[in-house]
Amino acid sequence: MGMSCPACTTRMCVVHSQSFDNTTQRWYRCPECGEGLRTCETIHLGGAKRNPRGSAHPNAVLTEENVRALRDAHERGVSLNQLATEYGLNRSTVIDIIKRRSWTHVA
Ligand SMILES: [Zn+2]
Numbered sequence: 001m002g003m004s005c006p007a008c009t010t011r012m013c014v015v016h017s018q019s020f021d022n023t024t025q026r027w028y029r030c031p032e033c034g035e036g037l038r039t040c041e042t043i044h045l046g047g048a049k050r051n052p053r054g055s056a057h058p059n060a061v062l063t064e065e066n067v068r069a070l071r072d073a074h075e076r077g078v079s080l081n082q083l084a085t086e087y088g089l090n091r092s093t094v095i096d097i098i099k100r101r102s103w104t105h106v107a
Helices: 064-075 080-087 091-098
Strands: 013-020 023-029 036-042
Touching: 064 080, 064 091, 080 091
Parallel strands: none
Antiparallel strands: 013 023, 023 036
């Protein structure tokens, strides 16, 4: 493994490398023409899959504000199908919200 200089194809030297979480950045320099290059590699530690941090909980799509707006819109006569489309939800999810079977803590 090695980097070739994009300018003169000479094998480049690693001048510096730095590791973060699961990525390694390497700075290369061409000994021939002085061209610099930086690469960023993802390394998988022990082949273990890491969960991405802050992955969204399915329910996190909605906010309390959304829920109030959705119920409000329903009271104004907006159809369930329209609400489902507008909020990207299943019809049954919309019904649960309107019938207060979910998000019961939202007034
Ligand atoms: Zn070069």
